[in-house]
Amino acid sequence: MEKTKENVYELMQSKYIHKQKTSNTDRLQLNIRSFADKTYLTVGENCVLNCTINMGDCHIDIGDRVMINDGTTFFCVNGISIGNDVMISWGCTLIDNNSHSIISSERLKDTVVARQEYEAGTLGNNTDWSTVKNAPIIIKDKAWIGFNSIIMKGVTIGEGAVIGAGSVVTKDVPDYAVVGGNPATVIKYTT
Ligand SMILES: CC(C)(COP(=O)(O)OP(=O)(O)OC[C@H]1O[C@@H](n2cnc3c(N)ncnc32)[C@H](O)[C@@H]1OP(=O)(O)O)[C@@H](O)C(=O)NCCC(=O)NCCS
Numbered sequence: 001m002e003k004t005k006e007n008v009y010e011l012m013q014s015k016y017i018h019k020q021k022t023s024n025t026d027r028l029q030l031n032i033r034s035f036a037d038k039t040y041l042t043v044g045e046n047c048v049l050n051c052t053i054n055m056g057d058c059h060i061d062i063g064d065r066v067m068i069n070d071g072t073t074f075f076c077v078n079g080i081s082i083g084n085d086v087m088i089s090w091g092c093t094l095i096d097n098n099s100h101s102i103i104s105s106e107r108l109k110d111t112v113v114a115r116q117e118y119e120a121g122t123l124g125n126n127t128d129w130s131t132v133k134n135a136p137i138i139i140k141d142k143a144w145i146g147f148n149s150i151i152m153k154g155v156t157i158g159e160g161a162v163i164g165a166g167s168v169v170t171k172d173v174p175d176y177a178v179v180g181g182n183p184a185t186v187i188k189y190t191t
Contacts, residue, residue: 015037015039016032016035016038016039016040016041017030017039017040017041017042017043018039018041018042018043019041019042019043020043020044020045020046020047020064022045022046023043023044023045023046023047023048023049024047024048024049025043025047025049027049027050027070028049028050028051028052028053029051029052029053030052030053030055031052031053031054031055032055033054033055033056033057033124033125034056034057034125036057038059039059040055040058040059040060041053041055041059041060041062042059042060042061042062043062043066044062044063044064044065044066044084045064045065046064046065047062047063047064047065047066047067047068048066048067048068049062049066049068050068050069050070050072051068051069051070051071051072051073051074051088052072052073052074053073053074053076054073054074054075054076055074055075055076055077056076056077056124056129057077058076058077058078058079059079060074060076060079060080060081060082061079061080061081061082062082063082063083063084063085063086063141064084064085065084065085066082066084066085066086066087066088067086067087067088068088069088069089069090069147070090071090071091071092072088072089072090072091072092072093072094073092073093073094074093074094074095075093075094075095075096075097075099076094076095076096076097077096077097077129077132077134078096078097078134078135078136078153079096079136079137080094080096080136080137080138080139081136081137081138081139082139083139083140083141083142083143083159084141084142085141085142086139086141086142086143086144086145087143087144087145088139088145089144089145089146089147089148089149089165090147090148091147091148092145092147092148092149092150092151093149093150093151094137094151095150095151095152095153096134096135096136096137096153096154097129097132097133097134097135097153098132098133098134098153099124099132100127100132101128101131101132102133103131106128106131109126109127109128110126110127113126133153134153135153135154136153136154137151137153137154137155137156138155138156138157139151139156139157140156140157140158140159140160140161140175141159141160142159142160143157143158143159143160143161143162143163143173144161144162144163145157145163146162146163146164146165146166146167147165147166148165148166149163149164149165149166149167149168149169150167150168150169151163151169152168152169152170155169155170155171155172155173156172156173157169157172157173158172158173158174158175158176158177159175159176160175160176160190160191161173161174161175161176161177161178161179162177162178162179162190163179163180163184164178164179164180164181164184164187165180166180166182167179167180167181167182167184168181168182168183168184169183169184170183170184171183171184173186174186174189176189176190176191177189177190178190
């Protein structure tokens, strides 16, 4: 199946997605890089997903009553897990990988094919992902992520935590912590 915006609806009905009927994905843009015979995205009850999800051969799990607002983008090659009653505001990025190797000689393999891949609509398909660091992102129940925040690879955001607007989160956030800044640090605790 082609991975275009136009057939997102068709994709949502397919074996690749397991979505509860009560969730709204009308404005979800889902781009799956390569289709294997499996479920890529699981969405629980009463969610609204107005985001863009770009994913490789991995799985994203979204719980119940999760609201994800416009302009938020996921880049996922390892896995992203989101609990229940989570809010993710607009303009956020959740990225569970570095996209490219930090070693310049390994990155050259990406630059030499970038233009051809872009024109063929296969950007990233030839990347040697074994040279790219990645680690799963976990967002626990009742967390709230403020607008324009960035959640980096390997981060676990604790239950009920609040991520202040514009934060760059590079380390785990404790349960019920309020964090902010770049890199995000604890401002205070809430309930
Ligand atoms: C995180 C937030 C909820 C905290 O609100 P609050 O409890 O009223 O916090 P305050 O405004 O009293 O600020 C407390 C401290 O945190 C700092 N702070 C607040 N927001 C911050 C942020 N985004 N980044 C870094 N520091 C921040 C303040 O400067 C203040 O520091 P000080 O104690 O040294 O003076 C709020 O600042 C925020 O980011 N709101 C954005 C909400 C949002 O994204 N809404 C979109 C719709 S979902």
